[in-house]
Amino acid sequence: MKVYDALLLVSFGGPEHPDDVLPFLANVTRGRGVPPERLAEVAEHYQHFGGVSPINQQCRDLRQALERGTDLPVYWGNRNWHPMLADTVAQMRDDGVEHVVAFVTSAYGGYSSCRQYLEDIAAARAAVGPSAPEIDKLRHFHDHPGFVEPHADAVRAARATLPPGGTVRVVFTAHSIPTSMAATAGPEGGRYEAQLRETAALVSAAGAPDLPWDLVWQSRSGPPHVPWLEPDVNDHLAALAADGVTGVVVSPIGFVSDHLEVVWDLDNEAATTAKSLGLDFARAATPGTDPRFVAMVHDLVRERVEGSSRRSRLGTLPLWDACPAGCCPPPRRGPSRE
Ligand SMILES: CC1=C(CCC(=O)O)c2cc3nc(cc4[nH]c(cc5[nH]c(cc1n2)c(C)c5CCC(=O)O)c(CCC(=O)O)c4C)C(CCC(=O)O)=C3C
Numbered sequence: 033m034k035v036y037d038a039l040l041l042v043s044f045g046g047p048e049h050p051d052d053v054l055p056f057l058a059n060v061t062r063g064r065g066v067p068p069e070r071l072a073e074v075a076e077h078y079q080h081f082g083g084v085s086p087i088n089q090q091c092r093d094l095r096q097a098l099e100r101g102t103d104l105p106v107y108w109g110n111r112n113w114h115p116m117l118a119d120t121v122a123q124m125r126d127d128g129v130e131h132v133v134a135f136v137t138s139a140y141g142g143y144s145s146c147r148q149y150l151e152d153i154a155a156a157r158a159a160v161g162p163s164a165p166e167i168d169k170l171r172h173f174h175d176h177p178g179f180v181e182p183h184a185d186a187v188r189a190a191r192a193t194l195p196p197g198g199t200v201r202v203v204f205t206a207h208s209i210p211t212s213m214a215a216t217a218g219p220e221g222g223r224y225e226a227q228l229r230e231t232a233a234l235v236s237a238a239g240a241p242d243l244p245w246d247l248v249w250q251s252r253s254g255p256p257h258v259p260w261l262e263p264d265v266n267d268h269l270a271a272l273a274a275d276g277v278t279g280v281v282v283s284p285i286g287f288v289s290d291h292l293e294v295v296w297d298l299d300n301e302a303a304t305t306a307k308s309l310g311l312d313f314a315r316a317a318t319p320g321t322d323p324r325f326v327a328m329v330h331d332l333v334r335e336r337v338e339g340s341s342r343r344s345r346l347g348t349l350p351l352w353d354a355c356p357a358g359c360c361p362p363p364r365r366g367p368s369r370e
Pocket residue numbers: 044045046047057060061064066070071074085086087137138144145207208209210251252253254286291292293
């Protein structure tokens with residue numbers, strides 16, 4: 033039986049000062065072919081919040097909540113902004129930590145949501161050298177009751193804020209990704225979308241079984257000629273309004289906290305779109321530090337130690353502890369980006 037001596041929270045990272053915004057965006061998009069116009073637009077979104085992304089504070093809160101439920105020390109490191117993962121891994125090494133179990137704040141498979149975090153962990157360990165601790169990433173948790181139930185309650189609560197009557201639909205959202213990345217997600221392809229669809233069905237069944245639902249995409253990046261998953265949430269709201277829908281519950285199941293994509297792309301952009309269409313709009317909360325979500329992390333560690341026959345899960349898609357080598361490969365870089 034494997035014994036862990038630390039729990040590591042791994043996340044995306046975000047700026048916390050106006051001067052951080054451009055260097056942060058440079059870290060996110062290095063070598064990824066995101067056009068400068070898109071970067072300027074996203075920098076603007078951050079500046080609306082004084083250059084402070086909510087994501088780092090959300091990680092601090094989650095870390096603190098996690099510490100209350102375990103004897104293990106809880107560390108935190110990010111892909112794109114301080115505290116950077118390599119610094120955290122060096123700290124763990126200095127503290128004598130040898131076997132780490134890592135919780136990544138993304139529930140799904142795919143390059144951006146899974147493989148890239150594995151690469152980040154490997155790069156951070158390589159930077160520290162042979163004395164770096166071993167780090168095992170926990171499984172995709174898209175169908176864990178501790179993730180599904182808070183989303184389902186949030187759908188119910190958001191729905192209750194809509195005016196009574198009318199024709200209401202649940203609109204689940206996740207970060208759009210290039211269709212080429214979606215095609216190669218998981219060992220057989222399509223895993224990001226398949227898992228999101230499974231989560232959507234589970235959240236719908238538990239939170240609003242009488243309402244029809246859709247899964248659509250938000251926060252598209254990249255150059256315009258590269259195809260990404262569609263429809264975009266804003267276009268979808270227009271189509272629903274044209275079909276006679278009068279109200280929507282928008283549930284961002286693609287995310288675990290109300291970070292910038294949620295508070296800008298949904299609470300601002302999509303809400304404005306809905307208003308202009310005359311649609312009633314209610315955004316469902318993300319898990320954040322819901323006690324069930326916090327307990328889920330500890331349960332995933334238990335699962336990992338006890339073995340995969342002891343999984344708490346609501347879905348049926350294949351799951352594994354360690355991703356097969358070569359699944360969710362990085363996107364091919366165009367010649368202009370090398
Ligand atoms: C699947 C996915 C998730 C969910 C899984 C996970 O959580 O990891 C996610 C989360 C997030 N994405 C975030 C921010 C950004 N993502 C960008 C760009 C991109 N995202 C992509 C995918 C995803 N992104 C992709 C394929 C790109 C294109 C460039 C590339 O191939 O990498 C850009 C560049 C500018 C732009 O948006 O164009 C920014 C600033 C933040 C932090 C928010 C905050 O600060 O509160 C979070 C949690």
